Amino acid sequence: MSAHAGTIDHHHDHTTVTGIPNKKLFMWAFLASDCMFFGALISTHVIYRLHPAPDITDPLRVFSLELTSFSTFILLMSSLLMALAVGACQKGKVEATRKMILGTIFFGLIFLGCQVYEFTHFVHLGMTLKSDIFGSTFYTLTGTHGVHVAIGILWLVFMYIRTFKPADASRAWIARGLTQFAAFAIATVAVMVMMLEVTHAGAEHGYTNFNALAGALFHTPFVAISTTAFALSIGVLFLLGRSSWAVDFGEANAIDVESMGLYWHFVDIVWIVIFTVVYLLEYL
């Protein structure tokens, strides 16, 4: 913690025996463990695809390859931004790190949004957790992955707020940090509400009939409220997204960002597997 001066060698940590930073080692060990975690979960899904119950939902009836491909692409891009965030932080560029983290959060949220949309859509089509075993394994597997994404987003948000921590320990910034956090939370919830409203309206009136869609959307106050909340919270985030003081965040924190990145990338590769095993293979 005292190693502020001088350049930091990001490939060798002199305080540890192996030269690998403790946090990095911790993350890799954790990811090894997570391999078993998802291994068991994916096995369950595949076993039940191998031995399906007689009247399960036909996956092809509900799946939408366009949507899934899109969200897969989005997750890949978020991974890119994450990698860039790590790179930026290693060079001590706080501003760039913040931007990249924000971008990652944004893409992650799009992914989650797609998943929320997908789930509600499937439920509309009659496939639920309880409806059949395919629903059970599908939602549990992709949902667990979704929870991992959500935890990742939470972590990113914390890290983003962390970049504002003043170097002067006596400055009170808890209130500020909490406001930032609340703004994130409100924005996220607002977006999800908007998405759900659109899905709802679309399912009832068809997505192509723009007028009917618009009419249905503004029929209830939800959309207006959530849009306003979204705009406001983004505004707050923008305002708070600047710091005039010296921050306690820099190159030395690259390892924190990197650990978070490892987690995020791992969630991405789990999705790579899920995309192939759960979605693509169904089309054969």
Add this chain to the structure above:
Amino acid sequence: MSAHAATAPHAAHDAHHDDGKFHLFVQIAMILAVITGVEIVLIYIPLAKWLIVTSLVVLSLVKFLMVIFWFMHLKFDKAFCTILFFIGMVLAGGTVAALMLLFSARDSVPLSAQTIYAERAAAAAE
């Protein structure tokens, strides 16, 4: 595909010196996107099923490895990280494979799936 892979390490070498790994990472992301596209197209190509399945598995594996080795820096880090992660990965892979084998055995066919198996057998017989 192989052409891309060949250029990647080369780019890594160059990029390392000037502007970090920015270009390298962008290129990798592009390759990943392209592979995903290939995968999606692949399922519509009328080839033998085993061939498609194999290609899908191989392509996903390539994506998997690209992410862990470049985005997750395994390539640039101490080999021990790779070993550590591979312990988990290999063990998980082995366990998944063992479970698949166990549940593919004839003795494992659940009673609830037997009608489906009968239907499939009938369809195959035609």
Add this chain to the structure above:
Amino acid sequence: MATATTAAYTAPEAKPASRPWFFARPAAKTGLVGWLTTVDHKKIGLLYAITSLFFFLVGGIEALLIRVQLAVPNNTFISHQLYNELFTMHATTMIFLAVMPLSAAFFNYMMPLQIGARDVAFPRLNGFAFWVFMAGAILLNVGWFTKAGAPDVGWFGYAPLTSNAYSNQFVGDVSTDLWIIGLQVLGVSSVIGSLNFIVTIINMRAPGLTMMRLPVFTWMTLFTAFLIILSFPAITIALVELMMDRSFGTGFFEVAMGGMPILWQHLFWIFGHPEVYILILPAMGIVSEILPTFARKPLFGYPIVVFSGAVIGFLGFGVWSHHMFTTGMGTIATAAFSLATMAIAVPTGVKIFNWVGTLWGGQIITRTPMMFALGFIWMFMMGGFSGVMHSAAPADAQQQDSYFVVAHFHYVLIGGSIFALLAGIHYWFPLVFGRIVSEFWGKLSFWVIFVGFNATFFPMHFLGLNGMPRRTAVYDGNMGWNNANLLATIGAFILAVGIGIYFAVIVYTYFKGKKTSHDIWDARTLEWTVPTTPPPEHNFHVTPTVHARDAFWYEKTHAKEIAAEKARVAAETEAHGGIHMPSQSWYPLVTAMGLFIGALFFAHHNYTGAIVGAGILLVGVLGWAFEGPGGYHLHVKPDGTVTGGEGQDEAKH
């Protein structure tokens, strides 16, 4: 909240004045706050030890009730339902709340000392792991105090007996939910603790301590940690699926929806078999420390003992279905698992052989720890042999779910794990408390335990082969099981007396025992080089430099060079600002409390409460993340006095 924030600015005490109260770090080293906020691996180790010993007694009393019920045929001492709760909780308690955390106590206390570290890699996380363990332990046991009763599904909770339809026969029952969530929480604790140990062992070794110089106990800690992080995910998933079935109506194990209850068995034992090695490897590590010390000889074949530990751990992942020989897996799967299971006898045998090799030609001193260690070899070997008998699948068809299995696993669990852990307590007691247990009483407790143990469990082999099934609350008097059962019950009480003596003596010694210096055993490894007993919080005045496998022995024989080297290192440390120590923190406790509250409400299907708990958890994480790493420095004068401490050198940074 807002008023509290402002209040913080006026709070003038020690140092929090410079930081918002939210991030103020506790500094008390003693008293309740000291224990609640501790990050010292030794204190955490003691917390683990005390709780696990308490639960060992709880599990033991449950066992005694079981034995009383089985003393005579058709006994009416307790009901079927209570009996089922008792054996479920007996096993769950013994495995998850006694042996595992007692092993964790040794990991925590001894491993950092053995590698010459000041603490583990993530001290706060270490505290968190303990508090989460407490949360899980309470969750598992609250059932005793509610109408629902304690969990009653057996320790491996085979589906579909755990489903809503079959586990809740008579009362609106949450005991199974508590079991699920309790195990889940314990898993979190174990995995976090283990990740911490892995990083610590790999990254925090003292200079010169190469991997092939690590004490065997540290090696076994490392393997155990790996087994934990790689096997617990399987049960986590199994429990998640079961939880989904029970709470959200999915069909993973619901036959009506096409679910396959057999899947639970696979997922459980993918965890469950490595778990039994999680229970035995630490024990083997302890014994591998004690034998060389009391034979005054290095461990015979160190590399191969270490390697065999790795092989046991690895093979342990490929044999899980030997618990499922009677599930009709088909010939090939049965044969494969049968052979794989037998293969494990080879690396285990290697250890036995090398222990014998260590004794051969040594100077064997049969002090109490050594007695337990020798008892371990004998009893574990017998348990291992009955394990090999199980591994022959056709023979196991007669043994599975009979008392033969009960005999097998108590031989490996008590004769194995417990004997070794009891040996470890005696062995390290002088180091930890600076007092020594009386030889007479120590040996007496050993012999009573030894005799009681064999009298309890040896007859069970015969019971099993004579057809007595396990998990049965009553049996008929005409089956030829009466004598053996009565003998086993008498044995269990002898065993209880032995354990009673053991702990009475330990407690007595803690208060009144003979004071001693450390190194009374003429020991070999680094933990004995601490400057004082009990060891100071910073463990070593000077970070040791290791020159040989038995580091302390080397130091004893090279006193001069070592002294010079220590002086040099001490000067260097001082030049770098002194000894860096981690600060204490409230947040591990707060976060674990959040988890506990959330889990408790979740098990009762009260989702509002669960969300509140999650909120507290989130606050804990937030405070944890933003309070910063903290830390302070100590300075050791050449004469051994220590200055500095929390809050005294805040300026640094």
Add this chain to the structure above:
Amino acid sequence: MRLRFVPSARRITASLSLLAIAVLTGGWSNSVLPVSGPQSTFDTQGPVARAQLDVFYVTVWVTLAIFVIVAGVLAYATFKFRVKDIDPNRPMPPQGHGNPLVELGLIAASIGALVIIAVPTLRAIWYTYDVPEEHRANAYEVNAIGLQWWFKFEYPLEQIEGAGPLVTGNELVIPAGRPVRINLRTTDVIHSFWVPKLGGKVDMIPNRGNHMWLQADNPGYFWGQCAEFCGESHAVMRFRVIALGAEDFAAWVEAQKQPARSVEAPAPGTPVATFASYDMTRKKRNAPGYSAEFDRDPMAAWTAFQFPDKDEDAALIARGRELFREKACVTCHAVRGHEGMGVTGPDLTHFGSRTTLAAGLLENTKEHLHRWIVHPNDVKPGNKMWMGIGTHTNVTMTGYLAWDGETKSYTGKRHIEVNDEEARALVEYLHSLK
């Protein structure tokens, strides 16, 4: 160090260990720790059990040999190299670090020992898996179905006109000297089918089509037990297997295929042999379910059970038959040819010819049956006749206890009341069903 105590400690420990050895070696004597009970795995009565025992013996001899060697060396080393106490000034023993050749040799020896175990193991795995090819044509087939907490047996080869296969409960009668292939099913949780003298167990797992085979060399009466924890009354989920010679078996099948026996003529009737009613106030739960007389020759007892009692009271039987309908017994129990239609409880068509009741738990005496009928829960806690069939969330068929669908709980009141006199009639009726 309180060394002066040690010598006396040694004397104590020595005598204790002598005692232990005496106890342990006493274990081998069959009178102290017998291994010849009704469920002994040593007293094999069929080829499957024999094959399994053979493998067991191989494992025992191999591990025993290793034990003797390793333990011998260990004991020798401990005593040979023992010294009095810690003494840092004593010269060190030679500091050997290991001997690769010895270590490799021992590894090789261990592998060799395991091969000796593995070969017969593999052979027996294939042998015990299914009826050997050459005997398959001769094999008899039955279905065994586990329920909480009793067994149902179906004979797919013995079809009854208009009633499907022959069904019985809790006592499986098989032909001796013939391989029997058993299909194992369950309707609720996992159970396990285990008749130790005939063969090891195989589980009955929901949604899984398990099977096993066994063969009884000679006619005989065998004890069996559910060997997988299956809930509250797992301990008392037992059953019997009765093997009969070819002719006896055919005769038994023929008799079983008949509809239930009716004792028509309302005769004046000799007084019923009295038996003590079950005293509800004196709860003697878990009372032994056997009698010494029965144990002495269970096969003879079984034979005796096949014939009607001499002192039947036809009037009482008729009354019992009526009550059987009135008290809703018919909803759960089938009595083929009579009013009973239910399929959720054991088939009682020939209940009187069974030696045991309540899943092999109690000898089928009138006294026991009376106790079972007035308070089944005292015999078998939580059984489905008492609690009803279904679960606490959806009872589909109420048993003795009344179920409140509103509050989803048992009201504590009885839904089926059977008083002493009624119970006696029911007993008489059920015992007449030979």
